[in-house]
Amino acid sequence: MRPSDITDRTKLTSDFLREYDLNQALLYFYDHIGVWHETPVAPSNLDEEQLMEGYWFGRDHFLHAFRGDDHSEMRYLFCSDDDDTSGFTKDRGFMIRNSRFGKTLHTRYYYEADNDGQYTVVYARPLRIDK
Known part of the structure; x- marks a missing residue:
């Protein structure tokens, strides 16, 4: 990314x-x-x-x-997402309590390794919203 x-x-x-x-x-x-x-x-x-x-x-x-x-x-x-990346991604879904916005917000987290090899989240973004 x-x-x-x-x-x-x-x-x-x-x-x-x-x-x-x-x-x-x-x-x-x-x-x-x-x-x-x-x-x-x-x-x-x-x-x-x-x-x-x-x-x-x-x-x-x-x-x-x-x-x-x-x-x-x-x-x-x-x-x-098809850009070069040295890490990995993980997708998660969260229930939305206010139904006028939808039922579930799916997010994608981008991980990259730091200097000592530990992976941390460098960015998170919305992926999709289910009605």
């Missing part, structure tokens, strides 16, 4: 989401949480000022939108 920065938000269209099978989204706005179980809104169509953080995801790819520590401009990182 090697993230790449996407600096031009206008490229993050519905076509981009379809091309990489990013068919679900979990978006944190200042006043609500948005969950898309299919056909999520494209980042290029969002009011970026209202978005705190967001994930667009599918089985093999994901896009993470977030603000830096200074709450400055939104950053977009795109990753593919």
Whole structure:
């Protein structure tokens, strides 16, 4: 998993989401949480000022939108699971208590070895949400 920065938000269209099978989204706005179980809104169509953080995801790819520590401009990182990795992944499912968001949130954890050979989680991301 090697993230790449996407600096031009206008490229993050519905076509981009379809091309990489990013068919679900979990978006944190200042006043609500948005969950898309299919056909999520494209980042290029969002009011970026209202978005705190967001994930667009599918089985093999994901896009993470977030603000830096200074709450400055939104950053977009795109990753593919087929990128080179020196570690391994593990998937887990968590029950969701609020049924309007879905039943289960599945997450993928990425592990890599540190200097003394111990594996630690270096990143976690949503994998899918079951209705």
